[in-house]
Amino acid sequence: MSHIHLDVEKLNFSYESGTPVISDLTFHASEHEAVGIIGANGAGKSTFLKLLLGLNLNFTGSIRVEEIPLEKKTLPQIREKIGYVFQDSDSQLFMTTVGEDVAFAPRNYGLPEEEVERRVLAALEKVHISHLRDKSIFKLSGGEKKLASLATILSTSPDMIFLDEPSVALDPKNRRNLIHVLNEFEHLKLIASHDLDFIWDTCSRVVLLSQGQIAADGTPEQILTNQALLEENGLELPLSLTVRENRTPG
């Protein structure tokens, strides 16, 4: 087994109201996998990602990141291995310039300033925004903000990256650019999204969540082309497949 892997066993979580959001969920993923987490609104996609990051520890069951059990005392260790891109980039970027924001995590992990500098340059280079290094966060466009958010987590060289609705509010060019950047990242990826075309373009595996449980788990071809399954769970075929189907003669 590769050293990069994520194991979730019998995960249960509910908010204070008592309504279960995640129910008895078991999930495993390992290196080189790009897993798309799909599901209708309220299916538990974002909650699932946040639980994996330890942003809420009131769950039952177990979450292990590379054999380390997720609990309060292991949070720093686990968070160093995972990068999380928020749905809203404005929530992610809080320093004054792109460079300072990208340097935030490496500095917190106590890396020497020369190494911080090297990582900032490498992360910006990886997402093709080196030219934005000294640009004020206020002045970035939506697409630039998303790429900058991605750079802020790549600077820690994470083993796995989680993204929550990464394609929201991106124009086609920025969307294509993001797909390209994500496909270059070789480690484990978890992408929660409603954008099934984006999932089709970036993921090697798809997990369909419904009412906090896994309703289906398979390849994009198995899940995203199954119209009955998708509709049963409040989703529709990816637009690109619908167009292709409509264009097919006869």
Add this chain to the structure above:
Amino acid sequence: MSKIGQAISEIQTLENISREDRWVNRLHPLGKLVLTVFYITVTVSFPKYELAGLAGMLLYPLAVFTVADLSFGDALRRLRVVLPLVMIMGILNPFFDREILLTIGRVPISGGVISMLTLMVKAVLTVLAGYLLIATTPMDEICRAMRVIHIPKIFVIVVLLIYRYVTVFLSEARRITQAYELRAPKQRGVHYKVWGSLLGQMLLRSMDRANDIYESMQLRGFDGNFRLGKKAALRPADFLWPVLWALVILALRLFPVVELIGRIFV
């Protein structure tokens, strides 16, 4: 643009001005911060009737406005909310201190009027000094300098987070008021009946956003210490600028420079 939009834009503009590539901006933040604190301390220390001596203190802001190529008009416009408030200070002095200290032509001027003007000038000069620091030094650099002179880290973190939170709060306020205005096109301003719910919504939303920002910080290893990296080593100019100005400011405070210059011309 709405007033809230203007406020956000002003913050963004000031942030951009502070990052412009001018030699004053490139000076080490430590020197600029210490000089500003020194200037404010000396300005405040002038006795209450020393209006003439205080006039000499205008030299420093005027010089910085010139070398930093900043617009004095823009500064006054940006400070238009703060300046009237600080000028209120001492407004009651003329009623309590009625002793006539001098007459201009036939107009008697009481000690209260002079002390009121002195207080107002002091307030304006200190606010201007703060403005000039912010306009020539990015906020993270100022915070870095604060840590160098051992200002408690909790204070520095609070300054940085408030700076970030102000824009978050204003952005939420802009969104919510825009949504209101679009559904109440014939109304001027926000009706008082919805102030409560609007403000409540605004606070809840900005708290949500602030929580997201905090989570983002936590996920990137934030443990209560803001690590801002190292600034390049001090260069001769970084020393020269604050030291020379400190000497000038000290001279203006210890010797009646303005009076001496006045005697030359009279």
